[in-house]
Amino acid sequence: MHELEYDIVIVGSGAGGGAVAKELAPLCSEGVRVAVLEWGSKLRQDEYTGREVEMAGKLYFDSGGVLTKDRTMTLAYGRAYGGSTVVYTGTSLSMPAEVVDRWGVPGLDHGDLQERSRKYLVENNVHLLEEDELNDNNRLFRDGCAKMGYRVEQFPINVKDCRSSSLCNLGCPNGAKQGTHQVQLPVAEAGGVEVITNCKVENVDQQEVIATVANPDYGEPSAWQPGKYRVKAKVVVVSGGAVNSPALLLRSGFGRTLPMLGRYLTLHPALILVGEHAQPISNFAGHPKSFYCDEFWRSHGFLLETCMYFPFTTSKNMIGFGAEHSELMRAFPRLQMILVLALDPARADNRVLVDREGEPVVDYTLTDDVLDSLHESMKTSARIFFAAGATRVHAPAGKRFLINAEDADRIDDLIPRAKVKPGKISITSAHLMGGCRMGSDASDSVTDTWG
Numbered sequence: 001m002h003e004l005e006y007d008i009v010i011v012g013s014g015a016g017g018g019a020v021a022k023e024l025a026p027l028c029s030e031g032v033r034v035a036v037l038e039w040g041s042k043l044r045q046d047e048y049t050g051r052e053v054e055m056a057g058k059l060y061f062d063s064g065g066v067l068t069k070d071r072t073m074t075l076a077y078g079r080a081y082g083g084s085t086v087v088y089t090g091t092s093l094s095m096p097a098e099v100v101d102r103w104g105v106p107g108l109d110h111g112d113l114q115e116r117s118r119k120y121l122v123e124n125n126v127h128l129l130e131e132d133e134l135n136d137n138n139r140l141f142r143d144g145c146a147k148m149g150y151r152v153e154q155f156p157i158n159v160k161d162c163r164s165s166s167l168c169n170l171g172c173p174n175g176a177k178q179g180t181h182q183v184q185l186p187v188a189e190a191g192g193v194e195v196i197t198n199c200k201v202e203n204v205d206q207q208e209v210i211a212t213v214a215n216p217d218y219g220e221p222s223a224w225q226p227g228k229y230r231v232k233a234k235v236v237v238v239s240g241g242a243v244n245s246p247a248l249l250l251r252s253g254f255g256r257t258l259p260m261l262g263r264y265l266t267l268h269p270a271l272i273l274v275g276e277h278a279q280p281i282s283n284f285a286g287h288p289k290s291f292y293c294d295e296f297w298r299s300h301g302f303l304l305e306t307c308m309y310f311p312f313t314t315s316k317n318m319i320g321f322g323a324e325h326s327e328l329m330r331a332f333p334r335l336q337m338i339l340v341l342a343l344d345p346a347r348a349d350n351r352v353l354v355d356r357e358g359e360p361v362v363d364y365t366l367t368d369d370v371l372d373s374l375h376e377s378m379k380t381s382a383r384i385f386f387a388a389g390a391t392r393v394h395a396p397a398g399k400r401f402l403i404n405a406e407d408a409d410r411i412d413d414l415i416p417r418a419k420v421k422p423g424k425i426s427i428t429s430a431h432l433m434g435g436c437r438m439g440s441d442a443s444d445s446v447t448d449t450w451g
């Protein structure tokens with residue numbers, strides 16, 4: 001076992017860990033030693049090939065298809081230098097006051113968060129795209145919503161010299177997306193922070209971590225030789241994401257003193273819906289996500305966004321098999337897509353556990369309220385597709401594989417609530433939150449207001 005010593009060790013280099021590393025970097029000039037230990041790899045720019053299955057394998061845990069315990073959902077989160085920001089879409093909203101109020105964390109102040117957000121909006125080059133940078137898929141969503149009388153907002157996004165390749169969720173091949181890997185981590189490293197990739201932290205104590213370095217056959221080699229390490233530190237920052245932070249702390253024994261550890265996980269259960277147009281539209285060129293509709297947040301608990309997924313992901317999210325499934329996939333250049341997100345409440349029994357080997361298990365139940373929201377969202381999306389000119393719509397809980405435009409006024413009948421069943425439709429999540437909730441003391445939370 002190699003023995004090393006640092007002042008501060010940060011576990012994970014994503015949106016959380018990368019930002020902490022950058023903020024602490026100025027201390028390095030005073031002799032403070034800071035290391036970021038990151039499980040994932042740092043791909044070379046020429047390794048971002050845009051090939052779906054290959055990129056998913058290199059940049060996500062379980063290729064973006066981590067199954068929940070009851071196997072009714074798949075979860076996507078990144079494993080890379082820069083964490084999920086390497087594969088996220090880059091939409092960059094600041095937290096609304098209503099959300100901060102709903103969280104009700106003592107001492108968490110909306111004004112203070114706004115101030116901090118503003119800094120990152122500048123740092124990460126967040127802005128609105130111009131009209132001529134929007135593709136048909138996005139414009140059709142805006143038009144369809146306008147015809148239905150639904151309010152639409154434009155997402156601010158964090159790109160620089162975007163070349164419209166639409167590959168954001170497979171890692172940007174053009175270095176245009178301004179994620180943590182592109183902005184905060186390079187600044188941290190220039191300031192003296194050491195980032196150790198291909199380094200999985202197995203266990204953590206208040207002042208020590210045990211980690212294993214293994215070099216896969218892609219990406220830049222780790223700064224450390226393969227092998228096992230004991231790293232002493234005065235401070236350990238755990239920022240491994242909503243699943244892996246609680247999992248690491250649980251397998252390290254912190255569950256004994258922190259009964260809420262792993263609990264209150266929320267996922268924003270999501271569906272990908274498609275509408276088919278008669279003519280090709282620009283869908284797989286252009287930034288994929290420009291608009292959202294939050295008209296139904298308070299009344300029905302869901303949000304709608306534009307999206308454009310790659311062939312494998314799209315085909316897995318449709319239900320059905322055989323000829324009709326492949327016919328719709330062949331219509332890929334004519335497909336319009338909407339992503340639906342159900343806004344699930346934080347519940348103590350939705351949580352991360354660890355199995356006997358210390359591996360994370362996500363125990364999450366899709367409640368009737370969430371299924372009601374997904375049902376409403378499917379019907380609403382179908383109406384938007386038809387209003388935008390789609391000729392046919394695939395709704396995962398539809399009575400038929402495809403609903404024709406002539407039947408648009410029968411949507412309530414053709415998409416019945418009874419068919420919205422866990423395990424029968426393909427529900428995913430890329431918005432994992434919670435597991436280490438903030439609060440006032442260990443009886444109701446894992447961290448304080450400062451995380």
Ligand SMILES: Cc1cc2nc3c(=O)[nH]c(=O)nc-3n(C[C@H](O)[C@H](O)[C@H](O)COP(=O)(O)OP(=O)(O)OC[C@H]3O[C@@H](n4cnc5c(N)ncnc54)[C@H](O)[C@@H]3O)c2cc1C
Pocket residue numbers: 011012013014015016017037038039040076077078079080081082083084085087088089090091092093169199200201202239240241242244245248430431432
């Ligand atoms: C496909 C996709 C699209 C998204 N789109 C958006 C978007 O457009 N806008 C938005 O605001 N959010 C988006 N998100 C969500 C956003 O990316 C996450 O909320 C955010 O990155 C979470 O930050 P984090 O630091 O908690 O975790 P992550 O960014 O996931 O980083 C955690 C890192 O820790 C590492 N790690 C975990 N455990 C260990 C360990 N034991 N040892 C060493 N390293 C470890 C992981 O490998 C990972 O790199 C998206 C997410 C995905 C997956």
Ligand code: SF4
Pocket residue numbers: 159161162163164165166167168169171172173174175176177286287288
């Ligand atoms: S659309 Fe822009 S940000 Fe997204 S992958 Fe392409 S160049 Fe990168």
